[in-house]
Amino acid sequence: MLQLHSTEQLLKAIALACAVLSVGIGAWYLIRRPHLHRVTKSLLLLGLGVFPLIVSLTGNIASFEYTLTRPFCGSCHVMGPYLRDAEDPKSNSLAAMHSRNHKFGENSCYTCHADYQMFGAVTTKMNGMRHLFKYVTEYASTGPDGEGGPPIHLYKPFKSEACMQCHSMTAKKYLEQHADQVEQMRSGDVACIDCHNEVHPLALTRRISAKKEEK
Amino acid sequence: MKHQMAKKMVLFSVLGTMVAMVFMASSIIFPLPLLLVLAMSIGQGIAIFALALFLLAVALDLQSSGGSYIPAEEPAAAPEPDPGTEAPPPPSP
Numbered sequence A: 001m002l003q004l005h006s007t008e009q010l011l012k013a014i015a016l017a018c019a020v021l022s023v024g025i026g027a028w029y030l031i032r033r034p035h036l037h038r039v040t041k042s043l044l045l046l047g048l049g050v051f052p053l054i055v056s057l058t059g060n061i062a063s064f065e066y067t068l069t070r071p072f073c074g075s076c077h078v079m080g081p082y083l084r085d086a087e088d089p090k091s092n093s094l095a096a097m098h099s100r101n102h103k104f105g106e107n108s109c110y111t112c113h114a115d116y117q118m119f120g121a122v123t124t125k126m127n128g129m130r131h132l133f134k135y136v137t138e139y140a141s142t143g144p145d146g147e148g149g150p151p152i153h154l155y156k157p158f159k160s161e162a163c164m165q166c167h168s169m170t171a172k173k174y175l176e177q178h179a180d181q182v183e184q185m186r187s188g189d190v191a192c193i194d195c196h197n198e199v200h201p202l203a204l205t206r207r208i209s210a211k212k213e214e215k
Numbered sequence B: 001m002k003h004q005m006a007k008k009m010v011l012f013s014v015l016g017t018m019v020a021m022v023f024m025a026s027s028i029i030f031p032l033p034l035l036l037v038l039a040m041s042i043g044q045g046i047a048i049f050a051l052a053l054f055l056l057a058v059a060l061d062l063q064s065s066g067g068s069y070i071p072a073e074e075p076a077a078a079p080e081p082d083p084g085t086e087a088p089p090p091p092s093p
Helices: A007-032 A038-067 A077-087 A094-100 A105-113 A120-139 A172-177 A182-187 A201-214 B002-029 B033-064
Strands: none
Touching (some): A007 A038, A038 A120, A038 B002, A038 B033, A077 A094, A077 A105, A077 A120, A077 A201, A094 A105, A120 B033
C-alpha cells in the first residue's frame, strides 16, 4: 500500500495518476480511432488538456520541492564527498552538525546555500542551472567524486546572512563571544566562515590538494 | 478535407501528449537533475504544443461541420425530398 508522508509525495502521486489517465485516454484513441464527435472531443480534452495541466503543475511543484533536498544535491557524483560528510553521524564538520539538526533535516544544503533575499529561490535555482551546465561540460566524464575535474568552488563568497537566519548577531552570548569583531561582522568585512571554516573539511582538503597539483 | 486534416492533427496531438506524459512521469519517478530540467522544459513544451494542435483541430472540425451537432450513435439524417416531387400518399387504414 502506497503511503504518503509529505505534500511532495502527495503531489507526485497526483501527477503520476493524471499522467496514467492521460496516456490511457491517448491509447484508447489510438486503438479505437473513434469519430470526432462530442464525447470523443470531451474525453480528448481531458486527456490532452486537463490531465497534462495537472501533471505539469503538480509535477513542477513536487520537482521543485525535491530539488531542495540533500539527495538531489548529492545526485551529481562530484558532490559525493560533501554528501557523505553531511550524512556521517560521527562527523563534526559544520555541514554534518547542521544536517543532524531537525530544523535543517533533508534540506540542509539548500538552507545554507540558498540566497537570502526576496527572490532568493529564483536566483538560487538559476545558479542551479549554471551548476548543471558546468557539470555537463566539465565534470560529466570525471572519475569517482569528480577526480580529475577542476576544483569545486563557490561562485561568490559565502555570505554571513545565511548563518544569521538562525544565529542572531544581537544575542547576548554572541556579543560576549564576538566583542572584537562585531562591527566588522555587521559591515561584512569579516564573514562567519573566516573563523568557523570547518564547514566541508573533505572538500577543503580536496581544494587545497587540487591547487597543489596545479602548481 | 478539413475533417481529415483535423483527424490527423488530433492523432499527432495524442502522440505528442503521450510522449510528454512519459517524459514528465519518468522525471518524477527518477528525479535526476538533467532529466528534471529536460522534462520540465522540453516535455512541457511538447504538451503545450499538442494541446494547441488539438484545439486547432477541434476548431477546424467545427468549421467543416458548420458548428452543427453530430450525435455519436444516431445515423445520418435522410436526404430531404425534392420540392418538385409530391409526397407519397399516407397509407390507408
